[in-house]
Amino acid sequence: MSAMGGFSDLQRSILRLIKQTGPRTLHEMAERLGVTVEAVRQQTLRLEREGWVQRQVQRRPTPKGGRPSYRYSLTPAGEELFPKDYDDLAVEIIDRVAGLFGPEGLHRVLTDMVETRVRWWEPRLRGMSLEERLAALTAIYQDGDPYMRLERDERGYYLVEQNCPFLNVALRRPVLCSVTVSTLTRLLGARVIREERFQRGDGRCVFRVAPDRPVDPTAFRWAPETDASESGAD
Incomplete structure (x- = not known):
């Protein structure tokens, strides 16, 4: 896909996975792609900084503590990376x-x-x-x-x-x-x-x-x- 020529292999895999299956957490993406969560985190955060993906809160932290959980989806710019007619x-x-x-x-x-x-x-x-x-x-x-x-x-x-x-x-x-x-x-x-x-x-x-x-x-x-x-x- 020529529109993704500037992305790394893992970044392309992340974008395609989100496109094919919908919003995903870092852990879900790591499991589906067979790589570490940290590798997915680094590349997903870069995609987020560049405006290709966005995070959505899946689970908010409770008063007892814990971190919020996020799912990542494509932004409108990210959607434009895929063929349109x-x-x-x-x-x-x-x-x-x-x-x-x-x-x-x-x-x-x-x-x-x-x-x-x-x-x-x-x-x-x-x-x-x-x-x-x-x-x-x-x-x-x-x-x-x-x-x-x-x-x-x-x-x-x-x-x-x-x-x-x-x-x-x-x-x-x-x-x-x-x-x-x-x-x-x-x-x-x-x-x-x-x-x-x-x-x-x-x-x-x-x-x-x-x-x-x-x-x-x-x-x-x-x-x-x-x-x-x-x-x-x-």
């Missing part, structure tokens, strides 16, 4: 929406996604200049994606995204990217053109913001990316 599920949902409700139904969903993001972020940008909004938006994106940065040249401003958080889905259903383009258009009040994109093998997405092509945010809601980038946002 989020990408296929997301693609299936997109396809089912389009299949059941037609293109218009999918467009309504994408429009609502844009509206939600605008409601979240617009109050934080209100009253700012374009340059200030760009800097603030970059900071907002960097909260969840440290690989976003802002650049500028004589043609305008550029939001450069080196890491797409939903790349596997976007590669298969590029229409999803229209949410980002339309959201930026709404929040910045200017035409946004995605000049580089992962789908073309560029290894990143580059969104150029053209200050000389203003857009009325109250009149523009969402558009397919080709329309939003080239004509519909004018």
Whole structure:
């Protein structure tokens, strides 16, 4: 399992045992794995410090003394070490929406996604200049994606995204990217053109913001990316 490449053999065994059988005490894990309790304790405590497992009190100490007993379970980060099928599920949902409700139904969903993001972020940008909004938006994106940065040249401003958080889905259903383009258009009040994109093998997405092509945010809601980038946002 490639996600566990950085773990020791015993750490991998501990994680797999917890995943397969549920929360376990140190003694239970040692017995199942055929190693000493101390060996399991050392590796489990390290996994706990690194955020992969968490302890739960199984038995609290009594007034007469005794130590509490703990069982160890996977944290959400630990769960992510094991195979997940989020990408296929997301693609299936997109396809089912389009299949059941037609293109218009999918467009309504994408429009609502844009509206939600605008409601979240617009109050934080209100009253700012374009340059200030760009800097603030970059900071907002960097909260969840440290690989976003802002650049500028004589043609305008550029939001450069080196890491797409939903790349596997976007590669298969590029229409999803229209949410980002339309959201930026709404929040910045200017035409946004995605000049580089992962789908073309560029290894990143580059969104150029053209200050000389203003857009009325109250009149523009969402558009397919080709329309939003080239004509519909004018």
